[in-house]
Amino acid sequence: MKRLLLSFFLVSLLSLSSFAQKxxxxxxxxxxxxxxxxxxxxxxxxxxYMKQTVFTQKPIAELMSQFNVLMIDVSTGVGAIxxxxxxxxxxxxxYFIILNTEGDAxxxxxxxxxxxxxxxxxxxxxxxxxxxxGNGNIVYTDVPAKDGFVKGWDLEAGLGLGLGSxxxxxxxxxxxTVLAEARYRSRRQLGFRTGLELSILPAAVDMxxxxxxxxxxxxxxxxxxxxxxxxxxxxxLHSVASLGARGDVGARFGVGYLLESFDLRCTYNLxxxxxxxxxxxxxxxxxxxxxxxxxxx
Numbered sequence: 001m002k003r004l005l006l007s008f009f010l011v012s013l014l015s016l017s018s019f020a021q022k023x024x025x026x027x028x029x030x031x032x033x034x035x036x037x038x039x040x041x042x043x044x045x046x047x048x049y050m051k052q053t054v055f056t057q058k059p060i061a062e063l064m065s066q067f068n069v070l071m072i073d074v075s076t077g078v079g080a081i082x083x084x085x086x087x088x089x090x091x092x093x094x095y096f097i098i099l100n101t102e103g104d105a106x107x108x109x110x111x112x113x114x115x116x117x118x119x120x121x122x123x124x125x126x127x128x129x130x131x132x133x134g135n136g137n138i139v140y141t142d143v144p145a146k147d148g149f150v151k152g153w154d155l156e157a158g159l160g161l162g163l164g165s166x167x168x169x170x171x172x173x174x175x176x177t178v179l180a181e182a183r184y185r186s187r188r189q190l191g192f193r194t195g196l197e198l199s200i201l202p203a204a205v206d207m208x209x210x211x212x213x214x215x216x217x218x219x220x221x222x223x224x225x226x227x228x229x230x231x232x233x234x235x236x237l238h239s240v241a242s243l244g245a246r247g248d249v250g251a252r253f254g255v256g257y258l259l260e261s262f263d264l265r266c267t268y269n270l271x272x273x274x275x276x277x278x279x280x281x282x283x284x285x286x287x288x289x290x291x292x293x294x295x296x297x
Contacts, residue, residue: 022103023035023037023070023082023099023103023143024261027068027070027141027143028068029068029139029141030068031101032101033066033067033068033101034066034067034068034098034099034100034101034106034125034127034128035067035068035069035070035098035099035103036064036067036068036069036070036096036097036098036099036122037070037072037082037086037095037096037097037098037099038069038070038071038072038094038095038096039072039074039079039082039083039086039087039093039094039095039096039097040071040072040073040074040093040094041073041074041075041093042073042075043075044093044094046093046094046111046112047093047094049112050094050112050113050118054113054114054115054118055138057115058136059115059119060115060118060119060122061134061136061137061138062133062134062135062136063119063122063123063128063134064122064134064138065134065135065136065137065138065139066128066129066132066134067098067122068139068141069138069139069140069141070140070141070143071140071141071142071143072143073142073143073144074091074093076144077144077185077222077226077258078143078144078258079143079144080226081226081258081259082143083095086105087108088108089108089110090110092110092111094110094111094112095108095109095110096108096109096110096113096121098121098122098125098127100125100127101127106125106126106127107121107124107125109121155182155183155184155185156182156183156184156185156296157180157181157182157183157296158179158180158181158182158183158195158263158294158295158296159179159180159294159295160177160178160179160180160181160263160265160292160293160294160295161176161177161178161179161292161293161294162176162177162178162179162199162290162291162292162293163175163176163177163290163291163292164176164177164199164288164289164290164291164292165288165289166199166201166210166212166287166288166289173201173202173210174201174202175199175200175201175202175210176199176200177197177198177199177200177290177292178197178198179195179196179197179198179292179294180195180196181193181194181195181196181197181216181294182194182195183220183296185220189221189222189223190219190220190221190222191219191220191222191228192217192218192219192220193216193217193218193219193220193230193232194215194216194217194218195215195216196213196214196215197212197213197214197216197234198211198212198213198214199211199212199213199214199288199290210238210239211238211239212236212237212238212239212288213236213237214234214235214236214269215234215235215236216232216233216234216252217232217233217234218230218231218232218252218254219231219232220256226257226258226259227255227256227257228255228256228257228258229253229254229255229256230252230253230254230255230256230265230267231251231252231253231254232251232252233249233250233251233252234249234250234251234252234269235247235248235249236248236249236250248271248272249271249272250269250270250271250272251269251270251272252267252268252269252270253267253268253270254266254267254268258296261295261296262293262294262295262296263292263293263294263295263296264291264292264293264294265291265292265293265294266289266290266291266292267289267290267291267292268287268288268289268290269287269288269289269290270287271287
């Protein structure tokens, strides 16, 4: 069982690694245009200088309006992932990368540039249609989108599927988990997450499978931009063939990794109390180890 869980984790991680090499489609306004990635940060004075001084020049604006212009904030989790995937020559800002319509990098440059140098950089990529002229209206797309309910916070929703092992009164079995959740996350190191988790385990005593429905409340602490630890509590209802329906509460711990729009997570639930019977170390859902893969949108 442990080997199966480990294999699931490794295969999922390997399959996700390629996604960081492509920009998520929700950030691309026009698929027929090349893209200009601008890696920046609020504290970057050279970045602010270029946006306020260089980008406002009419010849530059006409060129930039022919691109999908993505302002990627490297101080955020999503921005840092893209920075690690695309910025092969260092993690300095500003960092400029041009992608063709296939999403392949065709030109890049680090550091502040004046009008002539930046114009040459944009034209050198040879991705613009010959003879065409932009309208000068630059549409900036923030990555990640800065539209949280509270300044500095973003609301994420997610759906996921997990594979886990449960040890309860009927023994240890392998089952699946379906989850739907929302995370309210700061752009730094803190997030609050809740949702619903439905776990289904194959029959052990008779032909009736065991079903668990959990309402968790989690606190996510981020270490860097992608790796996070999670701890919290849950309230749940378990339907076990030999005991019927029972309610319980418990604690949960986990570790996760964000990669592009995906969330790979390993969670351990530990039942603490049976609400109906008052049994310490509830035997219904006492120990459940789950590895899940979710998609955030």
